[in-house]
Amino acid sequence: MKYRLFTLALALLGAAANAADSEAGRHKAGACLGCHGIPTYANVYPSYHVPKLAGQHAAYIVAALKGYQSGERGHPTMQAQTHRLSEGDMADIAAFFSSLPSDTAGKRQSPRAALPQEQQQKLQVCVSCHGEDGNSPLPENPRIAGQYRDYLHRALLDYKEGRRKNAVMLGMIGLLDDRDMEVFAAWFSSHKGLGVVNIGDADDR
Ligand code: HEC
Numbered sequence: 001m002k003y004r005l006f007t008l009a010l011a012l013l014g015a016a017a018n019a020a021d022s023e024a025g026r027h028k029a030g031a032c033l034g035c036h037g038i039p040t041y042a043n044v045y046p047s048y049h050v051p052k053l054a055g056q057h058a059a060y061i062v063a064a065l066k067g068y069q070s071g072e073r074g075h076p077t078m079q080a081q082t083h084r085l086s087e088g089d090m091a092d093i094a095a096f097f098s099s100l101p102s103d104t105a106g107k108r109q110s111p112r113a114a115l116p117q118e119q120q121q122k123l124q125v126c127v128s129c130h131g132e133d134g135n136s137p138l139p140e141n142p143r144i145a146g147q148y149r150d151y152l153h154r155a156l157l158d159y160k161e162g163r164r165k166n167a168v169m170l171g172m173i174g175l176l177d178d179r180d181m182e183v184f185a186a187w188f189s190s191h192k193g194l195g196v197v198n199i200g201d202a203d204d205r
């Protein structure tokens with residue numbers, strides 16, 4: 001019994017040591033906000049918005065950062081940004097972005113019935129992981145609701161053309177043709193979901 005309590009205490013201590021700290025993340029995310037904190041900011045070639053991160057699942061943010069660091073995701077700027085981040089840095093930064101408010105104002109929630117029949121059927125597959133409206137309930141699946149349309153479209157093209165090598169999405173992308181990718185990017189983007197990081201959330205003290 002004593003031994004069990006001892007291991008439990010050790011486990012709790014370990015958990016505390018690993019716990020992500022969003023306050024520390026706020027400090028560490030300063031350099032990130034130069035791009036992710038400016039609502040209209042765009043990647044230059046090709047041109048699409050820098051993705052929204054406010055309210056994104058922390059587990060997915062960490063996975064995305066590891067994806068750039070390992071080369072699974074091939075974007076040179078983000079690869080450079082993640083080059084020196086430790087696991088702890090990633091967890092703290094992810095906790096910070098994830099704690100920021102979603103955008104619940106203004107956007108309409110488009111009904112599934114508004115989609116053409118063909119896409120309604122394919123959408124059935126997507127919502128099993130990304131949630132009915134793109135606000136994925138499971139933290140390993142990114143929230144895509146409210147994300148910029150052009151970024152979502154770009155992400156799908158990146159899977160299609162092999163610049164993003166995530167095994168789960170590579171299994172899905174074969175289902176989609178050009179028209180589907182456009183329709184789904186627009187549909188998920190039109191929902192209430194992710195927010196833009198306000199530069200005021202940054203730590204400039
Ligand atoms: C110079 C501009 C720039 C800076 C600085 C920058 N990013 Fe990015 N970030 C981008 C762009 C552009 C993308 C989209 C890349 C792609 O298409 O894969 C991106 C993508 C991401 C993604 C993936 C989002 C998703 O939905 O998959 C995460 C997470 C992220 N950045 C976090 C960070 C963090 C953390 C930092 C700071 C350490 C940072 N970024 C700094 C431009 C930037």
Ligand code: HEC
Pocket residue numbers: 051063064067122123125126127128129130140141142143144152153155156164166168169172175176184
């Ligand atoms: C089995 C679960 C699953 C299914 C089904 C699925 N996805 Fe995904 N999706 C994921 C995961 C996990 C990721 C993150 C992959 C990565 O790290 O690149 C993702 C990433 C994405 C992204 C990129 C998000 C970003 O922020 O960069 C888009 C867009 C997307 N999915 C759209 C779709 C669409 C459209 C469908 C339906 C055809 C679909 N997904 C089906 C699990 C799934």
